[in-house]
Amino acid sequence: MPFLEKKTFTRLTPLLDFLEFSEQNRDLVWDRPKFPLMVPLRLALKMEKNNPHCPLFLQFVPLKKERLVDENYSLEPVKDPIFRLTPKLLKKYEGRSLLLATKACAMHCRYCFRQNFSYETSQKGFQNEIALLQKNDTIHEVILSGGDPLSLQSKDLLELVGQLDAIEHLRIIRFHTRSLIADPLILKQELFDFFLQTRKKIVFVVHVNHPKELGEDLRVCFQKLKKCGVTLLSQSVLLKGINDEAAILKNLCLELFDHGVLPYYLHQLDQVQGAAHFYVERKTGLNLIEQIRSSLPGYLVPKYVEEIPKKTSKTPIFSLHAI
Ligand code: SF4
Structure with a gap:
């Protein structure tokens, strides 16, 4: 399988294909985040298939929720x-x-x-x-x-x-x-x-x-x-x-x-x-x-x-x- 030759996923589609994500669940994911996708294979292998609530998926895959701007959050919180x-x-x-x-x-x-x-x-x-x-x-x-x-x-x-x-x-x-x-x-x-x-x-x-x-x-x-x-x-x-x-x-x-x-x-x-x-x-x-x-x-x-x-x-x- 070509994706297993890679050690890190940096593109969304191969990762979501690997995770067997449905069209509906793919819609939750943000495809153009400022902070780019980077998911090592070891962690991708531990993610649950087609589960947008998987605790590993949530930590590493950008969701559309990231686009929300909140005034209590800043670009450099720890100064x-x-x-x-x-x-x-x-x-x-x-x-x-x-x-x-x-x-x-x-x-x-x-x-x-x-x-x-x-x-x-x-x-x-x-x-x-x-x-x-x-x-x-x-x-x-x-x-x-x-x-x-x-x-x-x-x-x-x-x-x-x-x-x-x-x-x-x-x-x-x-x-x-x-x-x-x-x-x-x-x-x-x-x-x-x-x-x-x-x-x-x-x-x-x-x-x-x-x-x-x-x-x-x-x-x-x-x-x-x-x-x-x-x-x-x-x-x-x-x-x-x-x-x-x-x-x-x-x-x-x-x-x-x-x-x-x-x-x-x-x-x-x-x-x-x-x-x-x-x-x-x-x-x-x-x-x-x-x-x-x-x-x-x-x-x-x-x-x-x-x-x-x-x-x-x-x-x-x-x-x-x-x-
Ligand atoms: S939380 Fe730590 S490991 Fe994760 S991206 Fe930031 S510096 Fe890197």
């Missing part, structure tokens, strides 16, 4: 540009810096808050960023983000982590990545070798929203990372119609732990234009967390948080009064 030290280096929180390693991603999530943010520059490499990090010994952790840091060419990523490794006052290199759910084989042996030999602590925060994104292939990848001493945490975005039920979130936490990953954050949606149909009220989120807390041990209950620009950390959502 990243005000934290820029360089086009690729942000300083938001005490002791930590965020390095936007690349604009590229292995998939395009429809709720992505960076979908309108053009931070790719013509500057190759990270000389300016490394120089700033070297100078500032109050920074003990670098968070690699993007896009997705694992979308960097393997040799560029190795060069970058090698440069970070050489900065003495840095203690932790943290990856925020969703690429592993697109391709659990994406990590090259050289990177595992680096993790084994470095004295820095390596943390992976894996972005997973639904238990269907997990699987045996991912478990093997996580086991390999753990053998290299990597700490594995998860981050999920609370999304309407996808994971806004206690049973799904509970199962997600249990499955993550079963895969060797500790649930870390349940994140309130960043209100980016086009994503309003994913919004879950804080009241509902609090209720969901309460239900998880009552049935799982405390170490499996993620912190329910949101990003409020100019705050010195993610803001925990404890009660409606704080809003």
